Amino acid sequence: MTIYSIPEKPAALIFDIDGTLYTNARYIKEQTDCQIRRFAETRNLDLKKARKMVKSYREEWAKLHGGKQRSLGNVLKDMGVPISESIAWRKELIDPAHYLKTDKKLCAVLARLAESHKLICITNNPVSVGRKTLKALGADPFFSGVIGLDTCGISKPDIKIFELAVKQAAASVERCISIGDRYDIDIALPLEMGMGGILVEGVKDLYTLENVLCTK
Structure with a gap:
């Protein structure tokens, strides 16, 4: 995990899905x-x-x-x-x-995070595929929104997608954190926008995400 920036009192966590919420090469x-x-x-x-x-x-x-x-x-x-x-x-x-199954450890972490943060997903797959992925992991109940390739007709990284995520989170951009496994796709632009940014190597990094956030 590489922590680029964590705002004071983060209100929303904006997750990538593939390669972030699960690890399956x-x-x-x-x-x-x-x-x-x-x-x-x-x-x-x-x-x-x-x-x-x-x-x-x-x-x-x-x-x-x-x-x-x-x-x-x-x-x-x-x-x-x-x-x-x-x-x-x-x-x-x-x-x-066909590839994923329920991740109880991930779900436990997300359930606790969802108590104090708005959780949003952004995926370069269509929303339906994103939701199917969340359901396969057992994580769907914890995310209030999924933004996909068919939401705006554009692929990450694009500022319109991240602006929409901030809007759905009903939080200021400075209180949002983008979390993903590809710096150029998931992290670089949000940092330019003023968000926090956390680069992960896979789902195991998310198991300790609470420890990282609790320092703020």
Whole structure:
């Protein structure tokens, strides 16, 4: 866990979902690969070539942007796949119930945090996939809102998405903390906006989140 900033008396915690609320490398990989497979099918491309195209584009984009990461939704958009099409693919192809199960330890932590904080999720998947993920983990009851790729038709990082999360949290931006596993996608922009930011390596870091927050 890397703590970039924690505001005094934080009121809202804005969580990423994938790679943050659970740790499952196989599922994370499949979420990417199923979309690349569909990209290859719909564009009449060899799958190996399609994978290479995405990988090469991401590497070149990172070189031109100081090593920053580009979300898959934005990569596919840059390669001619409208966000609306990405949304449809994700709704059809991604099923978290095949990979995830209830995390009682996570749920216990979230239940306690929800007593004193508003909990919001932002995901680059559609809202329905985000909710299915939360339900698979047993965490759905603790989140008052889920903002997804189909909420605004844009992918993180985008200031409109984070502004909407702040609005849903009914808190000032200075009292919100963004929590996620990718700095460029989940943390950098919220820090610029004045939020707190916590970078995690996986769900195990969240098990100790209360200890971090109780210092404020």
